[in-house]
Ligand SMILES: NC(=O)C1=CN([C@@H]2O[C@H](COP(=O)(O)OP(=O)(O)OC[C@H]3O[C@@H](n4cnc5c(N)ncnc54)[C@H](O)[C@@H]3O)[C@@H](O)[C@H]2O)[C@@H](O)CC1
């Protein structure tokens with residue numbers, strides 16, 4: 001699991017590395033510059049005209065170091081130094097000294113034409129990094145406006161200038177095409193509202209102290225493949241279908257049996273031992289034909305869910321996909337909540353029922369998993385002003401329900417009752433298509449049935465689901481991706497994960 005540290009912790013860790021390794025601060029900066037350049041040179045042709053926009057802090061110091069290294073690689077480089085209210089750091093001064101007379105340097109202190117950077121193919125943004133403490137104004141704001149006005153491909157060093165790394169941001173902010181960030185992703189990068197600033201971001205290693213990192217406490221994590229691999233349990237020779245649990249899925253209604261089929265197939269493909277599906281009468285032939293591996297339990301109603309059967313033999317219940325919100329279904333869902341004391345995976349219409357029948361919320365068994373998309377989440381908790389506030393609301397709901405709340409989207413976030421947030425790193429925009437949520441419900445239900453605890457199931461589940469979609473995209477592209485493909489590629493995703 002990659003820790004996500006806040007800016008104060010990053011400063012402390014930089015300092016810790018400097019003292020413990022030991023390494024001079026300027027040499028650590030050089031390492032950061034090299035890491036950036038290692039990303040840059042294989043991707044950008046050396047004929048491109050490059051403008052590097054520097055502040056006078058250490059982010060600007062990085063910019064100057066990068067300018068020197070790119071010049072050595074043969075790129076035509078022009079350096080801009082923006083002189084506003086900020087003072088010069090020591091490392092900035094050293095790197096400034098090192099390029100005197102070697103490179104074209106233009107100082108900007110007041111007037112800024114919007115067309116200032118028109119001539120460049122590439123702009124490297126090194127105005128502010130993690131040291132930004134307030135919205136930018138004056139000459140800085142004008143320079144950022146000129147950067148955003150330019151046609152050039154913009155690449156930000158560490159953080160898009162003007163973006164707060166771990167707080168809500170206002171004011172002028174660089175809209176980068178790429179952000180190359182040092183050592184860890186910053187919290188702001190994982191929130192949908194900031195994608196327009198970061199563009200595609202990548203983390204590059206600058207060798208900060210492993211010991212220091214181990215000792216840094218945080219509640220925010222980025223899910224890595226290695227971490228998921230570590231919590232997955234391989235199947236032993238002596239396992240049998242009982243080992244992998246018995247799940248019940250309550251899903252589907254007239255016209256929405258597809259959601260039920262997708263969830264059922266995903267539950268099976270994610271490895272459950274036994275699956276029973278509770279369906280209305282109209283779904284009987286559909287499920288028996290589309291999912292022969294599942295057992296069908298047929299409701300009294302022709303079209304909807306009206307009455308739970310005996311729930312005692314299941315380890316977990318997944319409920320919601322295609323369920324509908326008719327009055328009898330609401331009553332039947334309430335009965336499930338009253339009778340079943342093991343974890344539930346609650347999605348789609350079951351979440352919508354909870355939003356309108358709030359008295360049911362306190363009946364949710366501990367360690368359940370709720371999987372709202374942002375609109376469903378808003379119905380549960382009300383509006384939020386920015387994504388940081390949304391994260392807070394997510395943590396609060398997880399704590400008050402003693403359950404796991406997964407808000408779906410790019411970098412789906414998993415909130416635990418203990419206040420931790422795990423951001424998913426797998427998945428792609430092809431997943432924005434009907435039915436992928438139903439697939440996730442199946443995967444999660446399956447993992448809980450296989451006796452992963454709910455936090456583990458949520459972490460493995462979001463990652464596996466996204467990885468499967470990534471494998472689909474790799475083979476067939478994103479545009480034609482449908483939810484069934486994500487189900488079909490789950491075995492391959494497992495194979496990839498379990499590979500030693
Ligand atoms: N040893 C280190 O600390 C390392 C730092 N590195 C770089 O250093 C960056 C952080 O550097 P700094 O802490 O010097 O900070 P920045 O370079 O991000 O910002 C410079 C300074 O500007 C001032 N400032 C903040 N908000 C402002 C505003 N709105 N208007 C005007 N001035 C403002 C602050 O005094 C701040 O320290 C990182 O993002 C990274 O790029 C890397 O070189 C790796 C090593």
Ligand SMILES: [K+]
Nearest residue numbers: 125128159161
């Ligand atoms: K920057």
